[in-house]
Amino acid sequence: MILYMDREEIPDVEAIRPEVLRYVVEQAERANGRFDRLHRYYRGDHDNLRRGQPEQDEVRVAVNYAKYVVDITLGYYLGDPVKYDANDTHDMESGPEIDLKDLLNCYDNQQISEVDSRVGKGMGVFGECLELCYASSDADPEPRSAYIDPRCGVLVEDSTVEHNKLFALVWEKREKVTREKYYFLTVYTDRTEKDYTSTDLKTAVFHQAGETREHYFGEVPVIAYENNDERQGDFEQIISLIDAYDDLMSNRFTDKKKFVDALLVFFGMSLREGDEERLLKDKFIDGAPLDAKVEYIQKTFDESSVQVLADAAVREMHKMTLTVDMSDESFAGNSSGQALKLKLLTMNLLVKNKMRRMERGLKERLALYNRWLTTMGTMREVSPSDVDVVFALSTPINEAEIVQLVTSLQGIVDDETLLSQLWFIRDPAEAVENVRRQQAEKQAAYQQTFGVPQQTEDEDAEQASQQEGERKKPVGFQLPQDNE
DSSP: OEEEEOGGGOSOTTSOOHHHHHHHHHHHHHTHHHHHHHHHHHHTOOGGGGSSSOOTTOOOOOOOHHHHHHHHHHHHHHSSOOEEEEOOOSOGGGSOOOOOHHHHHHHHHTTHHHHHHHHHHHHHHHSEEEEEEEEOOSSSOOEEEEEEOGGGEEEEEESSTTOOEEEEEEEEEEEOTTSOEEEEEEEEOSSEEEEEEESOGGGTOOEEEEEEEEOOSSSOOEEEEESSTTOOOTTGGGHHHHHHHHHHHHHHHHHHHHHHTOEEEEESOOOOTTHHHHHHHHSOOOOOOTTOEEEEEOOOOOHHHHHHHHHHHHHHHHHHHTOOOTTOTTSOTTOOHHHHHHHTHHHHHHHHHHHHHHHHHHHHHHHHHHHHHHHTTSSOOOOGGGEEEEOOOOOOOOHHHHHHHHHHTBTTBOHHHHHHTSTTOSOHHHHHHHHHHHHHHHHHHHHHHTTOOOOOHHHHHHHHHHHHHHHHSOOOOOOOOOOO
8 A cells, every 4th residue: 555644744754653554554554445346356255145134035146257357467567477588778887887787686585576576466366466675585695576565565756756665564463372462563765764663553552672774775665566557456447247247148138047946836736645756756646637737936037138238348348458359259269360350459558558557666676676786786876767678469370470570680789688579588688608608619619610710819809899899980981072
C-alpha cells in the first residue's frame, strides 16, 4: 500500500513518533477489507458460497474467472524471464564499458524471475504491491528481493507532486507460545532499518527490538508497483459479472439436479405391495389398467436461452478485462499471423501498460542493487537509463520468419540486438562473446594448420586501435578541381 503524508508530520525519519506508526498501520488495516475480498475471489471463495447453508437439492458453484484473468495476463508478459541488456552506446574514451555481470549474478542466485512473477501476480490481484530489497544473511552477503503483500506493508511518500519516499513500514501479527498476540514491525529509512514490537496499537507503545542496522542501499529499500492509475486489480471491475455468472451456473446445475430427481406420478391406478421395489429393480410393472398413465412432474426450462445468456456474460467479462477467450472457436490454431495479432491486440495494449509500470520498478530495483554493490566495491556505478529492460511476450511465433529477419539485418543492426530477437537466446551478451571466442579459436587453428604466424596481444591491440581510428574518421567527398 502507498500512503501520502506531509513531510511536516515526520521532521526526522530516524526518530518517528509512535503516533505516526500507529496511524500508518491503522490506515493500512482499514484498506485490508478490499484486499481480502480480492484475494478471496482469486482463490475461488466467491460471495455466493458464503450465503449460509444451501437448501435441499441446491447446487452452488464458483467459476473462477478472476484467477483466469490474472494468470493468463501474467503468463502472457512474464511467462519468460525478464532480460537486461546494457545500452552501451559510448566509446572507450568516454568511460569504461557497462558491466552487469555482478548484478545479474545476484539476480540468478535468488532466481529473480520468481520474485517478478509474484510481483506481477500481486499487481493483478490487488492492483498494487511492494518489493523489499535487503542483504542476505550469508557469510558473503548479497542484495536480495522479497515480495511484500500490500496488506502488511506501507510505503509512505510525501504529498508533493514528486512523491518522494519518506520511510516504509512492514509488519505482521505474531503469536507467542503463551497465545499472546503482538505486532512485529520493521521501519526502513534511506539509511537504517529498525525492528519494533507492540502488543496494542491503540496505546501507541512501540518497543525497539535489537540494534539499529544500516542497509547501504542509499534510499528507502522498498519499491511500489501500481497496476494502473486507479490501483485496481485485473478483475476488480467485473466482480459483479462474476457473481452473476456464478448464480446463473448454480441455478443451471440446480435445475439439472432437480430434473434427475423428478417425481414419478401414476394416474388411474395405485401400486400394490412390492411394486415399488419391482419397478426400481426391473424398470417394469405389470397389471396396469388400460386407461392408466404414468409421467414425471418436472420443471421445463429453455436450455438454449440460458446458454445464450451465459455466452453473453463470458464475452462481457473478456471485453472488460481486455483478455482473450482461448476456448472461443474463432480463436483457431490455423489462423494466420496477422489474424492472431488482431485477436491479441487488446491484450497487447493491456500488457504494454503493465510492462511500462513494472519497468519503472525494475529499474528502481537495479539502482538499489547497484548502489549496494558499489558501496561494497564489487561493481562500478551504472545508470538505470543505460540498461534496457526487455520483456518477451508469450505469443505464437513464426520461427522461420524470425530467423530470416535476423539474417537479413546482419551488418545493419548490432549482433547483440539481433540475438536478443531469437526466442532460444537467454543472454544475448554472452552469446555474442561465445561467437567471438569461437571465431578466434577457428582462426588460431587455421593459422596453426597452414603455418601462418599468429599475432601477439600487442599487435592485436594496435590493429584494433587502428580500426577504431579509421572508424572515427569523418566521411566526406572531394570537390573536382578546376583544370584552369
